[in-house]
Amino acid sequence: MPLARSLSRVLMERKATRRERSVFLAILLAVLAAIVAVESVTPGDLKVVLFASLVPLVGALVLSVLTTAALAALAGICIAGSYPLFAPHERDPAQMAVVLAATWTVGMLALLIARLGTQRQSLLEQTRSAAEAVQLALLRPFPLRTKDFEAYGVYLAADEYARVGGDLYELIESPFGTRVLVADVRGKGLNAINAGAAVLSAFRVAGYEEPDLSDLARRMENILDRYNEYAETIGQEPRHVTALLVEFEPGRELMRLVNCGHLEPFTVSGPGPRQVSLGEAGLPLGLGFLVSDEERTRPVVQVGLPYGVRLLLFTDGVTEARDGRGVFYPLAGRLESWTGLEPAALVREIEQDLHRYVGGRLQDDAAIMVITAR
Structure with missing residues (x-):
């Protein structure tokens, strides 16, 4: 139950400490590196690296808009760089354009989630302040x-x-x-x-x-x-x-x-x-x-x-x-x-x-x- 309350505090209220955010970001970067590593040893037609676009989506639940944007950019670089590195025979411009457009769209969605989460946190804090004011007015x-x-x-x-x-x-x-x-x-x-x-x-x-x-x-x-x-x-x-x-x-x-x-x-x-x-x-x-x-x-x-x-x-x-x-x-x-x-x-x-x-x-x-x- 304490773990559940901690997750609720971090995900629902976005009340993560600086250390918790740093640990969370480090985990996401490790996941991103693991995806690239798996892509390097799998057949080119599997396209494991495409899962990298999901990393900024997860990060948007906790991280700031700026950090989420940096994570989305890094995920895009990983995807764009993996094709010529690990699948040099696949150089279809149309396919690359679709992949990059999809990555860009998912990255923008992650930014939107991070922005809405920040606004929700601000609204929640304002609501709590109002509730505290009501309590102080009603109960000493x-x-x-x-x-x-x-x-x-x-x-x-x-x-x-x-x-x-x-x-x-x-x-x-x-x-x-x-x-x-x-x-x-x-x-x-x-x-x-x-x-x-x-x-x-x-x-x-x-x-x-x-x-x-x-x-x-x-x-x-x-x-x-x-x-x-x-x-x-x-x-x-x-x-x-x-x-x-x-x-x-x-x-x-x-x-x-x-x-x-x-x-x-x-x-x-x-x-x-x-x-x-x-x-x-x-x-x-x-x-x-x-x-x-x-x-x-x-x-x-x-x-x-x-x-x-x-x-x-x-x-x-x-x-x-x-x-x-x-x-x-x-x-x-x-x-x-x-x-x-x-x-x-x-x-x-x-x-x-x-x-x-x-x-x-x-x-x-x-x-x-x-x-x-x-």
Whole structure:
């Protein structure tokens, strides 16, 4: 798999280092020399040297336009020179003209491929820059800090050409304590990003104003409902969002949580990891219309959090990641051997192990967040 990713980086993105390009060019020159050598020992009617015209085509996948042009010229010289050297009895001008015209045409095609590849690489870099700008506008970079807590984490996009998707996270300092959001929008693409932006903006504003977490969840859902109404008017599919809200009370070793259909977090400490039981999960945001107004109120669960214990939050891109046999990533089992790691190191270990487990390619976006007292 690492080899496949390397080939993808070189061929699809044209992100080859100078050394890689030099090695690639040396291989092509060796192939060109081998073709000429084989031509010198084979019967004249086989015309093995004509394969030399394919060498610049292969080179165009990685090399620059100028280097490809030089390779095409060298291939043409090899073909033109092989006829009088190795087949002096074949001096048909018409045949030579056809061969040289074909070689010239293939060389021009190689130049076109190299040029288009360079333009594609430039466009890809511009697109990535735009995606990174969107991510920075939507999600703040880790680590996140308040007066009493800090969060380390990572956002892993399933699409290696993207930088942001439908997973969300945030940490704010409100008058009611440090508040945390981790959420996952159903679906992918720009529509999911827009729905996520609505939820995230609602959390950032209402998180400072609503004293009760269940009221905060309701207000976030109201904002999402209004976004979904607008989305339907322009022909887009409405979205729902699983979310977990956490509030750390100032000066006390406890936290309050509201679960809107999200995955339960883990506490990580010396004795080992423990999944925080939140009981029956509430409905995801955006699905409250399925129940009565009374049932839309999501319960607040209060849980102790001793000083020094770290809280691990994540999205389903982590637990639903699969290996080559289709087995889900065993997060709980993996945490057993990482309980002594510092928050930043714990995030890095999960990220690296997750990539190894899936062979380098995630099936879904994933967000990982570790919160600890300062």
